[in-house]
Amino acid sequence: DAGVTQSPTHLIKTRGQHVTLRCSPISGHKSVSWYQQVLGQGPQFIFQYYEKEERGRGNFPDRFSARQFPNYSSELNVNALLLGDSALYLCASSLMGITLSSYEQYFGPGTRLTVT
Amino acid sequence: TQLLEQSPQFLSIQEGENLTVYCNSSSVFSSLQWYRQEPGEGPVLLVTVVTGGEVKKLKRLTFQFGDARKDSSLHITAAQPGDTGLYLCAGEGSNDYKLSFGAGTTVTVRA
Numbered sequence: 001d002a003g004v005t006q007s008p009t010h011l012i013k014t015r016g017q018h019v020t021l022r023c024s025p026i027s028g029h030k031s032v033s034w035y036q037q038v039l040g041q042g043p044q045f046i047f048q049y050y051e052k053e054e055r056g057r058g059n060f061p062d063r064f065s066a067r068q069f070p071n072y073s074s075e076l077n078v079n080a081l082l083l084g085d086s087a088l089y090l091c092a093s094s095l096m097g098i099t100l101s102s103y104e105q106y107f108g109p110g111t112r113l114t115v116t
Numbered sequence: 117t118q119l120l121e122q123s124p125q126f127l128s129i130q131e132g133e134n135l136t137v138y139c140n141s142s143s144v145f146s147s148l149q150w151y152r153q154e155p156g157e158g159p160v161l162l163v164t165v166v167t168g169g170e171v172k173k174l175k176r177l178t179f180q181f182g183d184a185r186k187d188s189s190l191h192i193t194a195a196q197p198g199d200t201g202l203y204l205c206a207g208e209g210s211n212d213y214k215l216s217f218g219a220g221t222t223v224t225v226r227a
Contacts (some may be wrong), residue, residue, distance in 0.1 A: 004158070040205050107161075
């Protein structure tokens, strides 16, 4: 079975531009979460979506937005890019069923965003 | 700031030696997960611990969840070069399902 997939793998943007990152969850998983990982740090939570509804938002500015589609795939949008937005953006999916293990999150390979 | 503190930040050992990585917090978590991440890749889930005092073993890896569900440790016996990587702990809140990560411990096992 395919794992979580993300596109693109790498991206270079200029300050002030906007970017859209895409994520396809593991088949059958209904929840998608987005994380930002800056070099030398652990991932920081940005958003969580479940059944197309936002269930949680981390401490990120309104320049960051996301949505989840009927097929459970998701997009993360970042407007007015800053140098500090350079990071690895990770998407994770989970089943969100009735068992405790169904809440475990499985990560994709990430999108490396460089803002110049 | 990281809600979870991991120590040490870096660890370099010889093949065959043992190592322990610690993950501490002042917060209580409903569960705690350990991941290993290699350069340029996403974190890979190793284990989830849920019950205070729980111990789980995965081959040469032993994971323990503190009695108060605020801290955890990862012990690797007879480390191998393939164990090299960034080890991350992540706690899941009681009222939401987001993960709060530590900054990670970079483990290097020399052949």
